[in-house]
Amino acid sequence: MVTATALEAELLDLAGQVPDPELPVLTLSELGVVRAVRVHGADRAEVDLTPTYTGCPAVEAMSLDIERALRAHGMREVTVRTVLSPAWSTDDITPEGRRKLREFGIAPPREQHAAGPVPLALGATRTLTGTHTPDPAPVECPHCGSPDTELLSRFSSTACKALRRCLACREPFDHFKEL
Amino acid sequence: MTATVPATTAALALGDDALVLSHRLAEWAGHAPVLEEEVALANIALDLLGQARVLLSLCGDEDELAYLREERAFRNLQLAEQPNGDFAHTIARQLYFSTYQHLLYAELAAGEGPFAPLAGKAVKETAYHRDHAEQWTLRLGDGTEESRERMLTALTALWRYTGEMFQPVAGLDADMALLETRWLESVTAVLTRAGLPLPEGPRTGAWSAGAGRQGLHTESFGRMLAEMQHLHRSHPGATW
Structure with a gap:
C-alpha cells in the first residue's frame, strides 16, 4: 500500500x-x-x-x-x-458517530466484531404477542435508555434502519441495524 | 471494470433477477396491508435495485439495458417476474427467491470470482430479505385459517418456478446442485415450522416452468416491462 x-x-x-x-x-x-x-x-x-x-x-x-x-x-x-470491497459494516461507525446517533434519537448499531452472516432471530412484533427470550445485547431506547424495547419492523425510513418501540417510555425510535 | 463474455452472461442473469423483482416489489407502493410493510417492501426493492445497477453496469449502460431491451432479451428467472398476486403470493415468491439469492451470494462472496465484491456486500442485505420472508411465512402459515389457506395456495402456485433457479448459468461459479440441496432444506424447515406442507408437483422437466434465462417469459412480464419502460421510451434522455 x-x-x-x-x-x-x-x-x-x-x-x-x-x-x-x-x-x-x-x-x-x-x-x-x-x-x-x-x-x-x-x-x-x-x-x-x-x-x-x-x-x-x-x-x-x-x-x-x-x-x-x-x-x-x-x-x-x-x-x-x-468501492464495494471490503464491504462496509456498521462496525465501521466510529464511537463518536455512535454517540451522535444516540443523541439524535437513533439507537446505534450493536457491535458485531466477527465478520460473517447477520445473526437473525425471531423477534417480537406488534402482531405477535407472547413470550420472548431476553436478548443478550438488547437495543436500548435512545430516549430513556431502557433495554426493554420491541421490534416493530425490520425496515424503516431508510434501508439502514429498523423501527422499534420502547416499552418503558412508549416512544417509537429508529435503530441503525447491524450490517 | 470489464467482464468476460461468460461473466457478462451471469451478470445479466443476476442483474435482471434483481431489477425485475425490484420492480414487482415497488408495485406494492401505496397498496401494502400496513405502513410498516409498505416500507419493508420498498426497502427490499431498493436493495435489489442497487444490486441490479452494479450487475448491469458490468454488462453495459444500465439505463439502456433496463429501459431499451425487448422482453426476449431479459434473462431473469420466471419466478422473479410473477405478478404480486395477494400478499401471500408476494411472500411465497420472496421466500423462494430470497433463500436462493442469499445462499448464492454467500457462496459467491466466499470465492474470488468477479462477483465476490458485490456478493460480499449484498449477502448481508439479503439476509434481512430472507428473514422478512421467513417471518411472514411463519405468521401466515400459523395464523388464521384464511391466511394459511392463502399461503398454501401461493406456495403451490409458485412451486413449479423454483427448479429454474438451479439451472447452470455460464460464468457463474457456483455449485448449483449443492445450492439446491441447501435451498430445499431451508424452505422445508421454514414450512415445517409454519405448519405448512412442502408443495407437491414437479419443479423441473415437463409441467414445470423455466427458460427465463433463455429469454422466454410468462404473459404478465410484457405488461410489466411496458409500464417500467414507458416513461424512458416516451421521453428519451429526460432527466429530473
Missing part, C-alpha cells in the same frame, strides 16, 4: 468532514464510508467511497458534496469511485 502524502491526508480529512446527506449529525468519516484519497499530478484527486447499502441513494449526494469540498480546496478534477 502506498503511503498517503500530506496533501492526501489533508484531503481525506476534508472529505471525511462532509456531513451525511440523510443523517447530517454524522460526518462521512464518522460513518466510515470514505476509504482513501489519491492525488495525481498537482490538482487531480480520486476518492474511494463505499456505500452503506448497495442501493443507497445517498451515494450520489455524498459524491457531489465531496467533489465540492475538494474543489474548494484547489482540486481541479475530483473523481469519486464507489
Whole structure:
C-alpha cells in the first residue's frame, strides 16, 4: 500500500468532514464510508467511497458534496469511485458517530466484531404477542435508555434502519441495524 | 471494470433477477396491508435495485439495458417476474427467491470470482430479505385459517418456478446442485415450522416452468416491462 502524502491526508480529512446527506449529525468519516484519497499530478484527486447499502441513494449526494469540498480546496478534477470491497459494516461507525446517533434519537448499531452472516432471530412484533427470550445485547431506547424495547419492523425510513418501540417510555425510535 | 463474455452472461442473469423483482416489489407502493410493510417492501426493492445497477453496469449502460431491451432479451428467472398476486403470493415468491439469492451470494462472496465484491456486500442485505420472508411465512402459515389457506395456495402456485433457479448459468461459479440441496432444506424447515406442507408437483422437466434465462417469459412480464419502460421510451434522455 502506498503511503498517503500530506496533501492526501489533508484531503481525506476534508472529505471525511462532509456531513451525511440523510443523517447530517454524522460526518462521512464518522460513518466510515470514505476509504482513501489519491492525488495525481498537482490538482487531480480520486476518492474511494463505499456505500452503506448497495442501493443507497445517498451515494450520489455524498459524491457531489465531496467533489465540492475538494474543489474548494484547489482540486481541479475530483473523481469519486464507489468501492464495494471490503464491504462496509456498521462496525465501521466510529464511537463518536455512535454517540451522535444516540443523541439524535437513533439507537446505534450493536457491535458485531466477527465478520460473517447477520445473526437473525425471531423477534417480537406488534402482531405477535407472547413470550420472548431476553436478548443478550438488547437495543436500548435512545430516549430513556431502557433495554426493554420491541421490534416493530425490520425496515424503516431508510434501508439502514429498523423501527422499534420502547416499552418503558412508549416512544417509537429508529435503530441503525447491524450490517 | 470489464467482464468476460461468460461473466457478462451471469451478470445479466443476476442483474435482471434483481431489477425485475425490484420492480414487482415497488408495485406494492401505496397498496401494502400496513405502513410498516409498505416500507419493508420498498426497502427490499431498493436493495435489489442497487444490486441490479452494479450487475448491469458490468454488462453495459444500465439505463439502456433496463429501459431499451425487448422482453426476449431479459434473462431473469420466471419466478422473479410473477405478478404480486395477494400478499401471500408476494411472500411465497420472496421466500423462494430470497433463500436462493442469499445462499448464492454467500457462496459467491466466499470465492474470488468477479462477483465476490458485490456478493460480499449484498449477502448481508439479503439476509434481512430472507428473514422478512421467513417471518411472514411463519405468521401466515400459523395464523388464521384464511391466511394459511392463502399461503398454501401461493406456495403451490409458485412451486413449479423454483427448479429454474438451479439451472447452470455460464460464468457463474457456483455449485448449483449443492445450492439446491441447501435451498430445499431451508424452505422445508421454514414450512415445517409454519405448519405448512412442502408443495407437491414437479419443479423441473415437463409441467414445470423455466427458460427465463433463455429469454422466454410468462404473459404478465410484457405488461410489466411496458409500464417500467414507458416513461424512458416516451421521453428519451429526460432527466429530473
